């Protein structure tokens with residue numbers, strides 16, 4: 001600590017925030033380790049908990065362990081990972097080591113991390129019994145604390161939140177293992193002079209949601225028997241209080257500067273995770289805060305916020321997707337859930353029916369393919385723009401929202417329609433698609449072999465990402481990849497980050513869906529029925545942000561390209577795509593002008 005700034009010490013003393021490290025529940029002995037992919041080709045004998053869903057849930061959590069940054073504990077299960085980026089935060093006089101690498105690179109990004117932690121805690125509030133039934137709860141605790149403990153360090157004072165570590169342009173020029181990460185890793189903050197409403201609210205929502213999960217108070221248990229609500233058993237009142245104090249502090253900070261986009265304060269996030277709005281973040285955080293602090297007045301105000309901000313209108317957020325940037329579709333669903341669960345304690349005085357109507361307007365729109373929502377020929381929910389990179393993410397998030405909402409539906413027909421739509425999307429992701437590929441790494445022999453992950457690839461030659469090494473060095477078990485294109489085609493090419501990259505937020509909805517299926521599904525996930533070897537790479541090449549949509553290039557262009565790429569002959573990458581890849585980051589949102597909030 002002496003090496004770091006006294007300012008940081010002063011703040012931590014003033015705030016009396018507890019520093020905590022790693023899992024508190026004892027981890028299983030022997031440890032859960034992913035079986036090899038061939039295991040997912042053998043149908044199980046069923047039962048509850050179903051062994052295949054159990055492994056899917058376990059692997060989905062294991063993915064996060066592979067993404068860890070900082071000093072790894074002795075309990076680390078991912079044998080090929082090493083300590084890394086131990087000096088993060090030094091430039092700001094702080095220890096910001098730890099936390100998670102966001103995706104296939106070595107950036108640490110607070111906005112999508114916050115979304116991921118919120119989503120994981122939300123799912124563990126609803127379907128937490130799925131973690132308990134499979135002895136995965138200690139790993140859940142471990143996974144959450146690894147993220148939350150870092151987020152605590154990233155919030156060293158009431159009005160300071162670190163929003164990114166490492167420079168995207170510089171970082172993306174590095175492709176290699178975790179031992180040689182370039183050491184220049186600047187840390188970027190929002191504060192009173194350069195605020196960020198969206199990111200502060202999102203972090204507040206994560207802390208609030210997780211404080212409810214960790215709370216030892218039974219007042220969060222549902223007294224409404226029509227709502228199946230089983231928190232995972234990891235309660236710890238001390239930790240819950242710590243999380244709640246950060247939630248409150250960030251909530252205040254977000255409201256003190258209630259209309260700023262954080263990329264206007266921190267241009268370095270413009271190329272990674274710029275936010276398209278703050279209104280959805282503020283309203284969503286208000287809901288979580290109302291529940292975490294048992295505040296019916298605040299809960300009641302959220303409907304006004306929602307209406308005043310125009311979040312419910314068509315063409316507004318209700319026509320959008322739920323993701324790290326767009327929280328709007330989650331608002332009426334969470335609001336209905338809180339209102340139903342707290343009805344007896346809060347004695348009404350709020351308009352639950354309006355929330356339920358908003359929720360069903362959104363979900364029915366998705367089911368019926370209204371507005372921007374449509375399905376591919378193979379059946380994947382697809383939004384032009386949002387789905388062009390990481391197509392599975394909007395679909396998985398919609399399935400997650402529907403699975404959660406279904407028990408609260410206003411009619412048995414609607415309940416059925418949400419449940420069956422959610423199943424269709426999850427089945428697609430797990431192999432019921434024209435490629436016969438379960439889009440989760442290491443689950444089945446047909447799973448992707450080339451996730452875009454510098455760590456897992458074992459390669460260190462940025463100009464030969466696809467071919468060096470020929471086979472990816474490590475299996476990144478449990479990672480959801482970006483997904484196929486709008487024609488259901490998937491190429492499994494390492495450099496093609498729109499289809500093959502992995503990310504913290506891509507996996508988040510799968511955690512919740514897998515936990516729900518552990519609870520309620522005795523039959524196997526779809527992939528055990530797949531014919532092994534059914535996957536074959538489609539002809540030509542993808543047409544996306546990496547690969548040129550032009551079918552063939554002129555000889556001159558091919559020669560020019562050879563200088564950059566080497567004449568691999570395997571892929572025909574457009575110069576433009578490659579330039580974008582090198583210069584704009586592995587993963588950036590679509591600049592298509594489509595509102596994502």
Ligand SMILES: *[C@@H]1O[C@H](CO)[C@@H](O)[C@H](O)[C@H]1NC(C)=O
Pocket residue numbers: 018020021024025236237238239
């Ligand atoms: C509860 O969490 C706190 C803070 O992380 C930790 O110090 C304590 O050991 C935990 N208690 C139990 C019983 O796990």
Ligand SMILES: *[C@@H]1O[C@H](CO)[C@@H](O)[C@H](O)[C@H]1NC(C)=O
Pocket residue numbers: 035036037038039
């Ligand atoms: C995969 O695991 C099974 C046991 O579950 C084992 O029989 C098989 O040899 C393993 N295959 C590989 C390639 O490691």
Ligand SMILES: *[C@@H]1O[C@H](CO)[C@@H](O)[C@H](O)[C@H]1NC(C)=O
Pocket residue numbers: 080081082176177178179455456
């Ligand atoms: C971790 O270190 C070992 C030993 O140096 C190395 O083989 C391995 O590739 C490293 N892992 C990563 C992800 O770079």
Ligand SMILES: *[C@@H]1O[C@H](CO)[C@@H](O)[C@H](O)[C@H]1NC(C)=O
Pocket residue numbers: 188189190191192193194265266
């Ligand atoms: C506040 O944040 C801005 C933007 O990140 C940064 O340039 C500035 O140095 C910060 N102020 C303090 C006092 O750290």
Ligand SMILES: *[C@@H]1O[C@H](CO)[C@@H](O)[C@H](O)[C@H]1NC(C)=O
Pocket residue numbers: 216217218221231232233235
């Ligand atoms: C309420 O939740 C707590 C913590 O999860 C649990 O210990 C307790 O058994 C629950 N009570 C009821 C009535 O469900």
Ligand SMILES: *[C@@H]1O[C@H](CO)[C@@H](O)[C@H](O)[C@H]1NC(C)=O
Pocket residue numbers: 216217236237238241
């Ligand atoms: C719950 O946590 C609080 C601290 O927030 C503690 O005082 C209390 O003893 C805990 N109760 C139980 C039953 O663990």
Ligand SMILES: *[C@@H]1O[C@H](CO)[C@@H](O)[C@H](O)[C@H]1NC(C)=O
Pocket residue numbers: 014015158245248249250252
């Ligand atoms: C930080 O905010 C909390 C409430 O969120 C408040 O109680 C505390 O006094 C604030 N600390 C400082 C140093 O301003």
Ligand SMILES: *[C@@H]1O[C@H](CO)[C@@H](O)[C@H](O)[C@H]1NC(C)=O
Pocket residue numbers: 255256258
């Ligand atoms: C935003 O902050 C301003 C100034 O403090 C305040 O007047 C306004 O009511 C706030 N708006 C919301 C929606 O909280």
Ligand SMILES: *[C@@H]1O[C@H](CO)[C@@H](O)[C@H](O)[C@H]1NC(C)=O
Pocket residue numbers: 296297300301304349350
């Ligand atoms: C909820 O808000 C409505 C107006 O929007 C108001 O009439 C009602 O009194 C409020 N209820 C509570 C408990 O704050």
Ligand SMILES: *[C@@H]1O[C@H](CO)[C@@H](O)[C@H](O)[C@H]1NC(C)=O
Pocket residue numbers: 224225226227336340341343344407408409
């Ligand atoms: C239980 O939840 C349902 C669905 O949201 C709601 O309609 C009902 O009013 C709630 N019942 C009680 C007793 O809280």
Ligand SMILES: *[C@@H]1O[C@H](CO)[C@@H](O)[C@H](O)[C@H]1NC(C)=O
Pocket residue numbers: 228403407516519520
């Ligand atoms: C799970 O099954 C129980 C009955 O066993 C049912 O009450 C509940 O609604 C189901 N949950 C979901 C999410 O389908």
